[in-house]
Amino acid sequence: MTTPTSSRPGRPDRERIDFGLAAVAALTPPGELLAEAGTLGIEFEPGDLGQLGRFLAMLLAANRQANLTSITEPAEAWRKHILDSLTLLQVLAEIPEGGRVIDVGTGGGLPGIPLAIVLPTLRFTLLEATGKKVEFLKQAAAALGLANVEIVQGRAEGLGQDRGEKTGTGRKGGHREQYDAVVARAVGAINVLAELTVPLAKPSGVVALIKGQKAAEELEAAKEALHQLKAVHEATIETPTGRIVVLSKGAATPKMYPRRDGEPNRAPIGSKVK
Numbered sequence: 001m002t003t004p005t006s007s008r009p010g011r012p013d014r015e016r017i018d019f020g021l022a023a024v025a026a027l028t029p030p031g032e033l034l035a036e037a038g039t040l041g042i043e044f045e046p047g048d049l050g051q052l053g054r055f056l057a058m059l060l061a062a063n064r065q066a067n068l069t070s071i072t073e074p075a076e077a078w079r080k081h082i083l084d085s086l087t088l089l090q091v092l093a094e095i096p097e098g099g100r101v102i103d104v105g106t107g108g109g110l111p112g113i114p115l116a117i118v119l120p121t122l123r124f125t126l127l128e129a130t131g132k133k134v135e136f137l138k139q140a141a142a143a144l145g146l147a148n149v150e151i152v153q154g155r156a157e158g159l160g161q162d163r164g165e166k167t168g169t170g171r172k173g174g175h176r177e178q179y180d181a182v183v184a185r186a187v188g189a190i191n192v193l194a195e196l197t198v199p200l201a202k203p204s205g206v207v208a209l210i211k212g213q214k215a216a217e218e219l220e221a222a223k224e225a226l227h228q229l230k231a232v233h234e235a236t237i238e239t240p241t242g243r244i245v246v247l248s249k250g251a252a253t254p255k256m257y258p259r260r261d262g263e264p265n266r267a268p269i270g271s272k273v274k
Contacts, residue, residue: 017135019062021143026053027060033078036240042086044118051117051144052082058140059108066132068108080241084210085111085185086118087239091208091246092181097121099180104156104197105129105187109137111210112183116141116149125150125179127159160199160258177202177252185210190245191222191268198229199253207231207247215243224270229253 029049037044056077063069071077088111092101099122103112106126116124126141126149128134134153141149152159152175164174182197182205190209197207211218219233226233230251237244258264 017065017132019058019065019136019139021058021062021139024054024057024061024143026050027057027074027078028053029078029082030075033075033083036079036083037086040087040090040240042089042118048118052114055109055113055117055140055144056082058136058143062136062140063108066136068133068136081110082114084239084241085114087237087241087244088115088183088208088210089118090237091206091244092119092122092183095122095180098123100125100178101181101183102127102159102175102179102200104182104184104193104200106137107133107186109140111185113137113140113144113146113149115183116146117144120148123148123150125152125175127152127154127156129153129155155261156196156200157258157261157264160196160253175200177205180205182207183209188265189221189268190215190218191225191270192264194222194225194229194231194247195258195264195269198231198247198249199258201249203249203252205249206234207249209245209247211243211245213243215245219245221268222270225268228269229257 059068060072060077071080101122102125104127106112106128109126112124112126126137128137134151137151141151159175162175164171176199179200180202182201184193184197187193193209201207215236230253231247231249234246234248
């Protein structure tokens with residue numbers, strides 16, 4: 001089974017790193033994780049836990065060669081990586097079969113790969129800029145046989161302006177406003193993250209951001225950004241591992257957003273630049 005991948009055009013491939021993932025054995029989930037998952041209403045299909053355990057083992061093994069995670073203790077990683085990713089299931093539950101989800105700034109594949117394992121009827125795009133991480137993602141997705149995963153090397157600013165190619169009947173391909181859901185975890189403050197994620201969502205789509213204790217404070221600072229981007233704060237969901245900030249999108253994103261690479265972070269929408 002092959003996994004579709006793509007990378008930034010015009011960039012020569014660096015020397016390929018072989019992470020040796022084929023020989024990695026799955027980690028067993030701790031009992032308390034299964035209990036917590038049960039309280040969230042998460043029901044695993046046969047084989048899901050084995051796949052999740054194998055992915056987590058791959059992540060920790062590859063971390064010796066690439067900077068993928070600061071969490072290296074397996075029990076903690078099960079909770080802070082796997083369970084944290086799966087808290088998004090409640091947001092993605094209504095997406096129809098064949099729907100598209102993009103994970104912006106996926107890093108080592110979180111939350112995208114755990115979600116792709118347990119939601120095989122959805123199509124996931126994992127967006128990451130760093131070459132070593134992209135190489136790990138390609139090898140991990142292939143080793144796990146995840147045919148519903150596409151790896152894209154690039155930045156959200158570029159993808160958010162990618163309208164595809166013009167054809168006689170419209171446009172083909174592209175990423176702007178093509179996704180039913182956009183997810184992101186630990187990527188940045190909401191006033192920055194909104195500009196990187198909202199343009200990728202369809203006008204009827206949803207953006208789900210895994211955040212921490214400062215979610216309310218970040219939302220307050222992001223009011224002008226959300227207004228300019230035509231997004232609305234729909235809900236903040238408390239989870240055992242943090243908070244999920246849910247944004248809905250009712251209209252097309254203005255053409256100027258997202259701005260050029262790095263500009264959303266340098267001068268967030270609505271901020272007072274000195």
